[in-house]
Amino acid sequence: MNPSPPPPRDPDLLEEALGLGRGGSPPWRLAFVEDCVETSGAFVLHHFLKRALSTEGDGTVVFLGLAQPFSHYDRVLRKMGCNLSVQRNKNKLHFIDLLNLEFLGERRLSNEKGENDIEIGFMDLYNRILRSIEAIRSKDYNGGWTTIIIDDLSHLEIAAHGSAKHVLDFLQYCRSLTSEMDCSLVILNHEDIHSSDEALQMLSHLDYISDILIKAETLSTGIAADVHGQMTVIIKDAPGGLIKKLHSFQFKVKENGVEFFYPGSRF
Amino acid sequence: MATAADGRLQGARSANTSSFSRARSSPSAVLPSPPNPGVKLGPNGATFVSSGIPDLDTILGGGFLLGSLVMVMEDADAPHHLLLLRNFMSQGVVHRQPVLFASPLRDPRAFLGTLPSPVSSSKEHRQRDTLVDHNQQDQEKGLRIAWQYKKYFGDQQSSQNHNRDVKQEFSNDFDLRKTLERQHVQYIESMSIQDIPHLTILRDRCSNFLSGLPRSDGGNLSAGRIAIQSLCAPQCGYAEMDWDLVAFIRFLRSIIRSSNVVAVVTFPTSFLLPAFLKRWQHLADTLLSVRAIPDEDKDMAKLLTGYQDMLGLLHVHKVAQNNSQVPTVLEASTFSLKLQKRRSLVLERLNQAPVEASSGTSYSTSGTCSGPSKGSSLDF
Numbered sequence: 112m113n114p115s116p117p118p119p120r121d122p123d124l125l126e127e128a129l130g131l132g133r134g135g136s137p138p139w140r141l142a143f144v145e146d147c148v149e150t151s152g153a154f155v156l157h158h159f160l161k162r163a164l165s166t167e168g169d170g171t172v173v174f175l176g177l178a179q180p181f182s183h184y185d186r187v188l189r190k191m192g193c194n195l196s197v198q199r200n201k202n203k204l205h206f207i208d209l210l211n212l213e214f215l216g217e218r219r220l221s222n223e224k225g226e227n228d229i230e231i232g233f234m235d236l237y238n239r240i241l242r243s244i245e246a247i248r249s250k251d252y253n254g255g256w257t258t259i260i261i262d263d264l265s266h267l268e269i270a271a272h273g274s275a276k277h278v279l280d281f282l283q284y285c286r287s288l289t290s291e292m293d294c295s296l297v298i299l300n301h302e303d304i305h306s307s308d309e310a311l312q313m314l315s316h317l318d319y320i321s322d323i324l325i326k327a328e329t330l331s332t333g334i335a336a337d338v339h340g341q342m343t344v345i346i347k348d349a350p351g352g353l354i355k356k357l358h359s360f361q362f363k364v365k366e367n368g369v370e371f372f373y374p375g376s377r378f
Numbered sequence: 379m380a381t382a383a384d385g386r387l388q389g390a391r392s393a394n395t396s397s398f399s400r401a402r403s404s405p406s407a408v409l410p411s412p413p414n415p416g417v418k419l420g421p422n423g424a425t426f427v428s429s430g431i432p433d434l435d436t437i438l439g440g441g442f443l444l445g446s447l448v449m450v451m452e453d454a455d456a457p458h459h460l461l462l463l464r465n466f467m468s469q470g471v472v473h474r475q476p477v478l479f480a481s482p483l484r485d486p487r488a489f490l491g492t493l494p495s496p497v498s499s500s501k502e503h504r505q506r507d508t509l510v511d512h513n514q515q516d517q518e519k520g521l522r523i524a525w526q527y528k529k530y531f532g533d534q535q536s537s538q539n540h541n542r543d544v545k546q547e548f549s550n551d552f553d554l555r556k557t558l559e560r561q562h563v564q565y566i567e568s569m570s571i572q573d574i575p576h577l578t579i580l581r582d583r584c585s586n587f588l589s590g591l592p593r594s595d596g597g598n599l600s601a602g603r604i605a606i607q608s609l610c611a612p613q614c615g616y617a618e619m620d621w622d623l624v625a626f627i628r629f630l631r632s633i634i635r636s637s638n639v640v641a642v643v644t645f646p647t648s649f650l651l652p653a654f655l656k657r658w659q660h661l662a663d664t665l666l667s668v669r670a671i672p673d674e675d676k677d678m679a680k681l682l683t684g685y686q687d688m689l690g691l692l693h694v695h696k697v698a699q700n701n702s703q704v705p706t707v708l709e710a711s712t713f714s715l716k717l718q719k720r721r722s723l724v725l726e727r728l729n730q731a732p733v734e735a736s737s738g739t740s741y742s743t744s745g746t747c748s749g750p751s752k753g754s755s756l757d758f
Contacts, residue, residue, distance in 0.1 A: 270625075
C-alpha cells in the first residue's frame, strides 16, 4: 500500500559537521543556533525539525514555539515535505504553543511577588516538557531519538523579565534532562542581543553549557541573492571546553529546504 | 476566507471591465458584494493592506502583511517617521478600516488633523511605470472623476452604494498639502501614552481594539490598523521600564499574529540600550528606518542625482516573511523619500550621478551599483 521509501539521501554539509550521518542519535546533547537581525537562523530549526520527523529515523520532537504560532511552522514544513499536523497526531511531535507566554501576568507591577512567579512559570514549563517526553515514550515507543527544540531563547528571557538567573537555571535543568531521558536539545539564540557589554555574561554562560554552536551570519560582503549567509559549526570536546573541530560553509535558504555548499562552488 | 477572492490578483479585476462599467470586480456568483479593495490577497495565504505609500507597497512585495508588526526606527534629526504614520493612517481612513493611534503627544487628535487626503484628480497620477505595471491602474484611475470624490467621502451611505459609485484602489496617493477633513478622522481611536505609569493601559487598549474588530465585513475581508508613535520616547511614564517595553512589543506581536491587524510602531533608537535595540529589531517582522539628509552636503550632492529634492532616506532592513523561511533579498534596500509634484510621497532608488571623465574619483556605496572599475595599468 505504501510506496517504497525513498533512498536515504547523502547527509548535507550541516549534518556531516554535526556527525548526524543517516539517522540515529546525535553525538551531542545541547546545540545552540546563533543568528542576528540581518540573517535569521530559524531555518536551521526547521531543518532539525524535518530531519527528526523524517521517516528514515524514528525520531520525535518536543517543540517549544515561542516566536511563531503552530500554523507558521506547519506551512513552512509542509513546503519542505513534512506534515506537522500528521506528525502531531501520530504522537511524534509535541508542539507546546507559547506565543502568549508570560510569567508575570497581572503582578508585573509589583516586584516582590514577581520572582516567585517567574520561578513557578519556569517549573511549569519544565514539567510540560517532561510530560511531553513521557507521553512520547509511553505508547508505541520504538527507541527513536527525541529532540527538544526551543524557538527561541530571547522570548524566554522576555517572559522572565530579564532574569538571567532563572533562564540559566531552566537551561541547566533542560540540559540534565537530556542525559536522564536520552535526548538532545537545540535552542535558537540571537547572538547580537548578547554581544553588547551588559549582556556578555549571558553568552559565556551559554557557552559553558553547550556542546555545539551553529552560527548563521551575514556574508562579510553583504546580502546576496544566491548566498544568504555563512554558517560556522563549532564542535567542542566537552561542554564549555576547547574547540575540537570547526566547519565553515555557506547556505542558501529555499522554500523546500536549505542548500549548503562550500564558498565558490556555486556561481 | 472568501474563496472566490483567492484568485484575484492586482491587475486581474479590471480584465473584463469596459470603460463604462461600474466598479464590480471579477463577476463571481459566490460573492454577494464587491470585495474589499483595501485588502489584497497574496501567495501563501498572505493578506496585505497598503502602507499608504504605493512605492513602499511595491518594495515590500504587496504592502503591509496583516498579522505582522512593522517597526520604524526614527531619526532624531528629522520627523520622517511621521510621514509614514500619516500616510498609513490616512489609507486606513480611505478604506474605512478601524484605526487605533497611540502617541506621546498630550493631545493626539492634534496630529490627526494633519493626515493627508487622497489626491483627487485622476489625470495627474504618476506616469512612472518602472517599479510596477501601472497600466491597469492608470486605466482605472482615468475613470475617477473629480466630482465623484464628494460621494466617496460623503454621508452615511451604505457601504454597498459607496463601493458601487466609486472605483476604489488598494493604495492611494496622498496629497501632503491637503488634510483630511475633521469628520473623516473622527472615528479614529486615539490615546495618549504620555505620563501613563504602566503599559498595561496600552495593552488593554490594544486588546480591546482587536476584540472589537469585525472579523469580516459582510463576507469581505476586513482589516484594522494600529499606529504607535515613538513608543519609548522619554516623556512616556514607563520609559525606564526596559523589560516592560519589550514585553509589550512581544505581547502586541502575539495578539496581532492571528488577527487581521497590522501594527506600525515607530521608536527613537537613541533612547534604547544597545541590547534592547537588538531585541526590538528581532521582534519586528518588517523593519524600516528613516534618516535625515543633511541640508548642504556637497559630497552627497555630487554623488546622487536629484539630491536637492530628497527629503530623507528610507532603509528596509527586514521584510515580513509570511509562512516562509526564505529571506526577502531586495535588489536595493535604501531609497530616497521625495515629494513628487510637491505633494505626494514617492520612494526612489538611489542613482549615482554621472562622473566627469576627467576626475576618476572613488565612489561610496549608496545602495545600488558599485562604481566602474578604474583603468587598470595591466592592459593585455
